[in-house]
Amino acid sequence: MLAETGSWFRLGLANWEDWLANKWPEDCRHEIEREALAAVIPVLRLRFPTAEDVAAVVVKRKIADAELVAAGGMDARHAHQMACENLGVRSRTKGLLCPGCGNHSTHYRQVMIPMTVSGPQSYFQCYHCGQKFGPVDVAK
Numbered sequence: 001m002l003a004e005t006g007s008w009f010r011l012g013l014a015n016w017e018d019w020l021a022n023k024w025p026e027d028c029r030h031e032i033e034r035e036a037l038a039a040v041i042p043v044l045r046l047r048f049p050t051a052e053d054v055a056a057v058v059v060k061r062k063i064a065d066a067e068l069v070a071a072g073g074m075d076a077r078h079a080h081q082m083a084c085e086n087l088g089v090r091s092r093t094k095g096l097l098c099p100g101c102g103n104h105s106t107h108y109r110q111v112m113i114p115m116t117v118s119g120p121q122s123y124f125q126c127y128h129c130g131q132k133f134g135p136v137d138v139a140k
């Protein structure tokens with residue numbers, strides 16, 4: 001409701017507990033805001049009772065973002081996934097050159113793993129030597 005109406009509340013982390021306890025109605029500019037906030041305040045009090053709880057969520061989000069960047073970001077992970085799919089289609093009949101043992105064959109398995117925060121995960125695995133590899137390793 002508040003997001004739909006473009007409402008916002010700016011308060012410092014140091015003021016969080018006072019705001020949550022009893023100051024929040026003072027910041028409402030309209031009865032609609034007061035009603036909408038009144039509905040979520042009990043949930044906020046339960047889930048984020050202290051400024052530390054709010055900070056922990058912010059830190060957690062920042063860590064998740066940092067991991068995403070470290071893993072090459074969304075674009076890199078999409079690119080890896082697409083490359084795996086394309087390589088799998090191209091190599092189904094022609095085979096692949098395993099970077100581990102150098103065997104060129106169709107004797108490998110393709111493991112497609114849904115994208116997650118932890119980066120590119122889909123891979124190919126050679127049945128000859130057990131080496132796991134991705135499209136980048138094959139392109140070398």
Ligand SMILES: [Zn+2]
Nearest residue numbers: 098101126129
């Ligand atoms: Zn191999």
